[in-house]
Amino acid sequence: MTENARSRWQARYDASRVREADFTTLSGMEVAPAYGTDDSEWPGQFPFTRGLYPTGYRGRTWTIRQFAGFGNAQQTNERYHMILGRGGGGLSVAFDMPTLMGRDSDDPKSLGEVGHCGVAIDSVADMEVLFDGIDLGAVTTSMTISGPAVPVFCMMLVAAERAGVDTGVLNGTLQTDIFKEYIAQKEWLFGPEPHLRLIGDLMEHCAERIPDYKPLSVSGYHIREAGSTAAQELAFTLADGFGYVELGLSRGLDVDTFAPGLSFFFDAHVDFFEEIAKFRAARRIWARWLRDVYGAETEKAQWLRFHTQTAGVSLTAQQPYNNVVRTGIEALSAVLGGTNSLHTNALDETLALPSEQAAEIALRTQQVIMEETGVVNVADPLGGSWYVEALTDQIEAEANAIFDRILALGGSPLTHGDTEALAEATRNGEDPVTRGLLRGIEDGWFMSEIAEAAFTYQVALEKGEKRIVGVNCHEHSVTHDLEILRVSHEVETEQVRLLAERKAGRDQAAVDAALARMVEVGRTEDNMIEAMLDACRVEATLGEICDALRAEWGEYREPARF
Numbered sequence: 001m002t003e004n005a006r007s008r009w010q011a012r013y014d015a016s017r018v019r020e021a022d023f024t025t026l027s028g029m030e031v032a033p034a035y036g037t038d039d040s041e042w043p044g045q046f047p048f049t050r051g052l053y054p055t056g057y058r059g060r061t062w063t064i065r066q067f068a069g070f071g072n073a074q075q076t077n078e079r080y081h082m083i084l085g086r087g088g089g090g091l092s093v094a095f096d097m098p099t100l101m102g103r104d105s106d107d108p109k110s111l112g113e114v115g116h117c118g119v120a121i122d123s124v125a126d127m128e129v130l131f132d133g134i135d136l137g138a139v140t141t142s143m144t145i146s147g148p149a150v151p152v153f154c155m156m157l158v159a160a161e162r163a164g165v166d167t168g169v170l171n172g173t174l175q176t177d178i179f180k181e182y183i184a185q186k187e188w189l190f191g192p193e194p195h196l197r198l199i200g201d202l203m204e205h206c207a208e209r210i211p212d213y214k215p216l217s218v219s220g221y222h223i224r225e226a227g228s229t230a231a232q233e234l235a236f237t238l239a240d241g242f243g244y245v246e247l248g249l250s251r252g253l254d255v256d257t258f259a260p261g262l263s264f265f266f267d268a269h270v271d272f273f274e275e276i277a278k279f280r281a282a283r284r285i286w287a288r289w290l291r292d293v294y295g296a297e298t299e300k301a302q303w304l305r306f307h308t309q310t311a312g313v314s315l316t317a318q319q320p321y322n323n324v325v326r327t328g329i330e331a332l333s334a335v336l337g338g339t340n341s342l343h344t345n346a347l348d349e350t351l352a353l354p355s356e357q358a359a360e361i362a363l364r365t366q367q368v369i370m371e372e373t374g375v376v377n378v379a380d381p382l383g384g385s386w387y388v389e390a391l392t393d394q395i396e397a398e399a400n401a402i403f404d405r406i407l408a409l410g411g412s413p414l415t416h417g418d419t420e421a422l423a424e425a426t427r428n429g430e431d432p433v434t435r436g437l438l439r440g441i442e443d444g445w446f447m448s449e450i451a452e453a454a455f456t457y458q459v460a461l462e463k464g465e466k467r468i469v470g471v472n473c474h475e476h477s478v479t480h481d482l483e484i485l486r487v488s489h490e491v492e493t494e495q496v497r498l499l500a501e502r503k504a505g506r507d508q509a510a511v512d513a514a515l516a517r518m519v520e521v522g523r524t525e526d527n528m529i530e531a532m533l534d535a536c537r538v539e540a541t542l543g544e545i546c547d548a549l550r551a552e553w554g555e556y557r558e559p560a561r562f
C-alpha cells in the first residue's frame with residue numbers, strides 16, 4: 001500500500017492504546033474510529049485541526065472538571081469529595097474575591113466578600129484543609145487565579161510537601177494569565193512588567209522541576225464573557241499565548257520544554273457550529289505558529305490543549321430550567337471540537353453559586369454526552385462537513401486579520417503570513433506580539449474592541465434580530481422556584497477568627513525575615529519561587545506576601561478612558 005495520510009493515521013492508531021469499551025452505535029452498527037479521504041488531514045496529524053490524537057476519545061475521554069469553591073476550605077473540601085465520588089475526573093478550585101485580589105480575610109477591603117464567590121484561602125493551613133483526603137499526586141487540580149497565582153501555587157506546593165507528596169510529579173493547571181486580566185477580567189495586582197517577571201519565574205521553575213504541571217491556562221473565556229465575538233476570543237487568546245511563548249524564549253528556556261506547559265481555556269457559547277469551528281481553528285493556528293515562528297519541534301510543544309466552560313453569559317434568570325438545555329448543547333460543541341477538559345455550568349449560576357442538586361445535574365450532563373450519545377466513538381466526526389470546514393477557515397481568517405492589527409499596534413511591519421520574518425524577529429528578541437499586546441492594553445484597544453462587539457450584539461437583541469428564549473421571545477412561563485445556595489456570613493467571622501489564631505501561633509520573626517528575603521530576591525534577577533515557598537512554609541499569609549510585593553512594585557491603575 002502506498003503511504004498516504006490515511007495509512008499514516010492507521011499505523012499510528014494501531015500503535016495506540018484504546019479504551020476497553022463498546023464503540024458500536026446504539027443499534028449495534030460498527031463505526032470506524034475516524035473518517036476521511038486518502039489525502040485529507042486525519043486526527044493526530046499536523047496541524048491538528050482534527051484533534052491531537054489518532055484515537056480521539058477512544059484513547060481517553062475528556063476530563064470532567066467542575067469548577068467549584070465556596071465558603072471555607074472545609075466546605076469546599078466536602079464538595080470536592082462529592083464531585084470525585086460521583087465521577088468527576090479532576091478538581092478545579094474557585095477562590096473568593098479577596099483571595100483573587102491577594103487580600104486576607106481580615107483585610108477591611110475583604111469585608112462582606114469572604115467565601116462568597118469561591119473558597120477563602122489565607123495561608124498554607126487553609127490549603128491543607130482544602131485538599132484533605134485528596135491525593136494531590138494522583139488527582140490533577142486546576143486553580144483559577146491570576147493576579148496572586150504564584151504565591152497561591154507556592155501554598156499548594158507546601159501543602160503537597162506536608163502531605164508527603166513528591167512535588168516533582170504534580171500535574172495540574174494554574175491560570176496565571178495576566179494579559180486577559182488587563183483585557184477583560186480586571187483582577188491584577190501590579191503593572192504588566194512585575195507580573196510577567198513572576199510568570200517567567202514560574203515557567204522556569206515548572207519547566208525545570210515540575211515537568212507535567214501547566215503553569216498557564218491562557219484564557220479566552222473571560223474575553224468572550226465580556227462580550228467579544230468568537231473570532232476576537234480566538235485571536236486575543238492565541239496572541240496572549242504567543243506573548244507567553246516570547247516570554248519563555250526571552251528567559252532562555254527551550255520551547256520544546258516549556259510549550260507543553262501552556263494550556264488554553266475557551267468559552268463554549270450557544271452558536272453550535274461557530275464554536276466547533278473556533279476550537280478546530282485554534283489547534284491549527286497554534287500548531288503552525290509554534291512550529292514555524294517559534295521553532296517547536298515536538299508534537300507536544302505544538303499541541304493546543306484546552307479546557308472549555310459552557311457560556312455563563314448565555315444562561316438566563318428567566319425560565320432557568322432552560323439553562324440545562326443550553327449547557328448541554330454548548331458542552332456538545334466543546335466535545336465535537338475536541339476539548340481536553342470540560343466544565344458544564346449549573347442551571348442556577350446566574351442567580352447564585354450552584355446548589356448541590358444543580359451541580360449534580362451539570363455533572364450528569366457531561367456524563368450523558370460521554371456515556372450515552374456515541375459521540376466519543378469517532379474522532380472529529382464533523383471533519384469534512386462543507387459547512388464546518390468553511391466556517392473553520394473563515395474564523396481562522398478573521399483571527400489572522402486581528403493578529404495583523406496586534407502586530408501593527410506593536411510597531412511591527414510584519415503580518416501573520418510573514419512566518420520566516422516573524423521567526424527571525426523572535427530569534428532577535430524583538431517580541432513582536434508582546435509589544436502589540438502591551439500597547440493594546442495601554443491604549444485600551446482590546447477593551448474598546450470588546451465593548452463594540454458587545455454593543456452590536458445588545459442592539460441586535462433589542463431589535464429582536466438575535467433571540468433568547470424567555471428573554472426577548474417565548475416569555476410566558478409558569479414560575480419556577482429554585483433552591484438557592486447562600487453562604488452564611490458566619491463563614492467570614494469564623495475565617496477571620498481562625499486567621500487571628502493562626503497568626504498568633506506562628507513565629508513572627510521567621511515570617512518577617514522570609515518576607516524581607518523574598519523582597520530582596522525580587523530586586524535581583526534570581527528566580528523568586530524558592531523565597532516565596534520559604535515564606536509560605538513559615539505560614540506567611542497571602543495578603544502579607546502580596547502586600548510586601550505591592551509595597552515594592554506599586555499597584556496598577558488602569559489608564560482613564562472616555
Ligand SMILES: CC(C)(COP(=O)(O)OP(=O)(O)OC[C@H]1O[C@@H](n2cnc3c(N)ncnc32)[C@H](O)[C@@H]1OP(=O)(O)O)[C@@H](O)C(=O)NCCC(=O)NCCSC(=O)CCC(=O)O
Nearest residue numbers: 053056059060063067092142144173263305306307340341
Ligand atoms: C491540558 C488541560 C486543558 C487538560 O488536562 P487534563 O490532565 O485534564 O487532560 P489531558 O492533558 O488532555 O489528558 C491527560 C493525559 O492523557 C493523555 N491523553 C488524552 N487523550 C489521549 C488519547 N486519546 N490518547 C493518548 N493519550 C491521551 C494526555 O496526553 C495526558 O497525558 P500527558 O500529560 O502525559 O500528555 C489542563 O490545562 C486543564 O486541566 N485545564 C483546566 C483548566 C480549568 O479547569 N480552568 C477553570 C477555569 S474556571 C474560570 O476561569 C472561571 C470562570 C468564571 O466562571 O468566572
